[in-house]
Structures are given as structure tokens and as C-alpha cells.
Amino acid sequence: MASRLVIRNTQSPGDILVLSAALRDLHIAHPGMYETDIWVSKGAEHIYWHNSDITTIHGSRPPHGLKQFVAHYPLIKQSNQQRKHFLWGFHEYFNQKLGTKAKLTEFRPKLVMSQEEVEHRPFEEPYWVFLSGGKKDFPAKIWNQRWWQEVIESTRKDINWVQCGGGSANHIMHAAKRGIYANMVAQTNCREFIRLIYHSEGVVCAVTFAMHIAAALNKPCVVIAGGREPWWWEAYNEENRRANMRMVDPKWQPPPNDDFVPHRFLHTIGKLDCCHSHGCWRAKVAGRGSLCSNVVTHNGQKLPKCLAMITPEKVIEAIYSYKHLSSTVSASPPIEVVKSNWRVVAYGSKEWADQLAVPQRRLVHVDNRLALNDMLDADEWLIWVEEDNKLVPGWEYNVRSLSSPGIRGRVNRTKDGAHYPYPGGFAVHASLLRKGDSFVDLFKGISPAAYGSVDDFVQLSTRPVGVA
Secondary structure: OOEEEEEEEOOOHHHHHHHHHHHHHHHHHOOOOEEEEEEEOOOHHHHHOOOOOEEEEEOOOOOOOOOEEEOOOHHHHHOOOOOOOOHHHHHHHHHHHHOOOOOOOOOOOOOOOOHHHHHOOOOOOOOEEEOOOEEOOOHHHOOOHHHHHHHHHHHOOOOOEEEOOOOOOOEEOOOOOOOOOEEOOOOOOHHHHHHHHHOOOEEEEOOOHHHHHHHHOOOOEEEEEEOOOOHHHHOOOHHHHHHHHOOOOOOOOOOOOOOOOOOEEEEOOOOOHHHOOOOOOOOEOOOOOOEOOOEEEEOOEEEEHHHHOOOHHHHHHHHHHHHHOOOOOOOOOOOOOOOOOEEEEEEOOHHHHHOOOOOHHHEEEEOOHHHHHHHOOOOOEEEEEEOOOEEOOOHHHHHHHOOOOOEEOOEEEOOOOOEEEOOOEEEEEHHHOOOOOOOOHHHOOOOHHHEEOOOOOEEOOOOOOOOO
16 A cells, blocks of 8 residues: 655756655656645645646645655755755655655656646747746846946847746746746746746756756756856756766667756866866855855846856857757757857948847957958858848857868959858968968968858848859
8 A cells, every 4th residue: 555655846947856856766766656746835835737657635724633754855965075966955864764766767857737737828929938036045146247248239130038037025037038038037836937847948047946846847048147157067968967867777768769958067177266176156155154255246236246247149159059059969968068159240331230130249340351361370260241231140159169270262263263251251260371462362272171061040132143
């Protein structure tokens, strides 16, 4: 006969969602041993709707006459030392207290959607969800608000942004950003928020509930994490998945037809003395209590330096990586932050150049082609685009694939056989350019074999005759 087990947890929704993985795997390891009830923080019971692992979902009143099992995850105290994911926390506690042998079977929490939820979209257009703020007791997690605006401005031609966030007095910095598709801050309950993410194209957020929802629903997610928490404790990426699943089976490999969507977890562990080998776990940037030891000010906002090191360009690159790369994992772990080393050189009117979705610090406006003479020998890629042509979505992230100096463009030829790119648009490593008195002279010495397709960077409005 199955034993009745009333699981109690009053922590944050993210913790309560992660708990679902342990309940799933408890039943897999010991089928029929338990009937599990759940009693959680008010509103968070929505997380367990339609979940067959749960016999009864208790509301705000305690279950009368039933013994409660309060679920904790003491493993967090060893998170800086043991390279285990948060998912293991409840598993190990269950096994220790109940004498069970639950093991991680999937590298994500469990959410179950109803058919009605699947069939009814909140918005007809495709969209991404983002959360710019956070809780008042953890301001050290909150990224720079002007940088959020820069991300929205740089991507809104390609992405409909739906802004979300809590509406209680404990939530801060959720002011609506300009250019968003919809403002859903304080407009959803827990279940509506889950449905919103289910129908989204992806999520951008800090380490928070939304990140765990995205993992449970196998959705793209860009996490602006910094150095507060060790990446191995939080990241739902391929490196972490392999490491944690091989704790169960050393020979574990991704299953056939694997559809796992790895998160882009932007962290700075190892970049500063305060988070050199692990997370600092500090909560605040001012006042009393658990204070960050390395606070900087950007655009009038105090934030940890580890978060300030994650620039808008890195976030934008990570977002576009999902739109232009396969969701299967590449050879380089997605945990690594891509280094940006490029400039866009815009040749045309100033008004047109200012409308390009390019951060101003990365944009150079020129009024003649020989201005490239001023950019020789730099250790960076120059993406040249002329008026009437345009940058393709995701071109920033595609710069990552340019591992060695070269040129991407359509090859044109002079009558004497000299090669040069069609001026409308190309990408070239600045170190390959040579000072010249003409546009063609700038490209002398670049072998035709060094040319590749420009289609990942610039969409040309015309294709001239005689261009290869």
C-alpha cells in the first residue's frame, strides 16, 4: 500500500518548480511507494496543475491530520565546492531523509500543460519574453536598465518583446521599456506566466523563476548571471547536462533525435577576484546585509561589476544565436561568453546610419569609401554596409564563426583581374586591408580563396553583373 507523503515548501516559485524534478524521479525510482501531495506558497500551486505525480494539491490551508515532509536542499551550502546542479538538491535530501534512491532522469524540471493551454496563444504574433527587474531583497541580480533598453532598441525590428515581472511591493525595476510589443508586468498569475513562456520563442532574464520555466518547457533562454552564483549550480546548458547526467551513468550520451535546447548562460565566474573560483552569493549593492564587494555605477545605477561586464552586445549575440544556429549543441560549450571584436561601418546618410540596429559604440559613420584607410591593421572585423542594403538579423552572432582573418563578400573583378568585394556590403578583417588611393587598392593582396559568402551579414539590394 502506498504511503501518503505531503510535500511542504514555502520558498520562491523557482525553488518550487525545481522540486518537481525530484518528485518525478522519486516515482520513477519507486513506483507505487508513495502518494504525493503538494502544499506550497500561495499561488505557486499552479506549478503542479495537471501533474500526474501529485495526488492532491493543497491550497492556503494546511492539510488536516496529515504529517508534512518539508523539502529542503542543503546541497546549496556546498554549491561552490561540488559541481552539481540545483536539480540534485531535492533529490539528495529525499534520498537522505526517506532512504530512497531517486536519480536524475531528465536535466530539467517538470511542467505539464493542458490541451486548452496549448491551443490558446496569448498573442498571435511570435514573441520573446523578458524580465528587466527582480526582487527588492536581491538587487545584486538586476542588470543595468539602460542596457535593457539598448537590447530592445537593437532587436525590436526582428523580435516582438513582451515584458513581464511581479507587481508586488517586493519587486523593483520593472518599468516598461520603450518599443516593446506588450507590457505584461503585474498582469499574470503564476499559471498565466507559464503559459506565456510556453508560447514564446524564448526568454531573457536573470537567474530567476522564468529561467527554470524555460528549462522545463525546453525553450531558448538567455540568462544574465554575472558572478553571483556558480554557473554549474544554475546553468541549463549542454556542458552541465552532460556532467550531471553522467553522475547517474558515466557512459550517458544524448538520446537519439535529441531536442534539448541549451541555455545561453552569461556568467563571469573566473573573471574577478571576488568570483574567481565560485559564486559570491551576495544579495545587495547598497545598505546593510549581504553586500557586493565590487559595486560599480553605470548610467546612474549601482550594480555588481560582474554584471556590468556583460554588455548589451553579448546579450544580443546570445539572443540571435537561437535564430540562426541549430538548437543542437556546437563543439564549443554555450557557457562561454562570446567576445565581440567588430565594428559596423555605415556608408550613407547620417539619418540612415542612426536607424541601424547597432549600438552607437560599435557604429562608425563614413561619407567615403577610402575612410577604410583609417581602420587598417586593427584586430577586429569591419562589417561594411551601404545605404539601400541592410544587415541581416543575427549578423552580430555570426561574427563568432569568423575564426581567422578573411573576407566575406561577393567578388568583383577589374579589367586587369584585380579582385575586390562588391561595395554594397561585406565583412573584412581590418588587418588584411592595405592603404590605397582607390577602393580596389584597399583589397590588393587578398586572395580570392579568402572570400566567403556575405549572406550571414549583409543583405544586398542588387546583384551587379559580373560579380562572382
